[in-house]
């Protein structure tokens with residue numbers, strides 16, 4: 476946590492410096508007509524942005540920093556950023572770890588994913604991962620979904636009932652103010668919803684097989700107003716990384732290894748993750 480805080484304070488300082496340089500350069504552009512000085516101001520701005528295409532990106536952090544001390548307090552900005560950093564890093568890393576583990580154990584799934592990638596890249600005439608090729612990686616997406624079913628890194632959450640809430644499935648009423656602990660891991664392992672739940676089978680998430688499933692039967696990112704805002708980014712980054720690994724390596728299991736699950740705030744392993752990678 477201390478390391479996280481250190482990193483994010485560093486990011487905040489870098490972005491503040493960038494915003495300051497941008498503001499200064501636009502002030503110079505408005506106030507100096509002299510061409511040489513204009514050029515210098517432009518150089519300073521593009522150097523500060525350090526973007527190879529010379530585009531200026533306004534990141535989420537920039538937007539928050541610009542509002543800091545105005546509509547939201549400085550402390551809230553720092554809290555929001557820390558939430559994003561903490562929520563976004565471990566969750567994706569744990570999912571990637573387990574996706575590779577499941578792939579190592581399931582060579583047929585790996586082969587099917589490789590065939591999908593081959594078709595997509597052949598059609599595109601390149602192995603570049605683009606928004607378009609990512610969109611076409613339906614089977615790789617199903618692998619991520621199945622990993623998150625069996626191993627949701629956030630495996631429980633707490634919700635407080637705002638009003639008396641009758642439960643649809645029984646006569647029970649959750650009274651207003653009561654805190655409910657809900658485990659998506661338990662839900663995802665219900666054999667009525669997912670027959671043979673301990674079997675890794677991405678086909679469960681084909682359009683045909685998921686058509687009849689209740690939307691709340693699968694909630695690795697939670698649901699409703701406070702569902703994970705990083706979901707799309709997480710799916711994009713996981714698909715990209717898994718695609719790159721499958722394309723470049725055959726993933727093999729380490730027969731001496733069995734994960735020892737540690738159930739803390741998120742579901743991790745006590746003994747790391749061991750797989751073997753063989754260059755294709």
Ligand code: HEM
Pocket residue numbers: 558559562563564566567570623627628629632633694695696697700701702703704705706708709
């Ligand atoms: C596989 C990856 C991820 C999983 C499984 C995941 C899961 C979740 C879940 C279950 C929640 C709701 C927790 C609750 O209701 O108590 C949540 C909230 C949140 N997630 Fe993610 N997350 C992932 C990746 C990310 C990423 C990449 C980001 C940021 C870029 C992110 C940012 C957040 C934030 C800011 C919240 C709090 C939202 C709020 O309180 O309104 N998550 N996430």
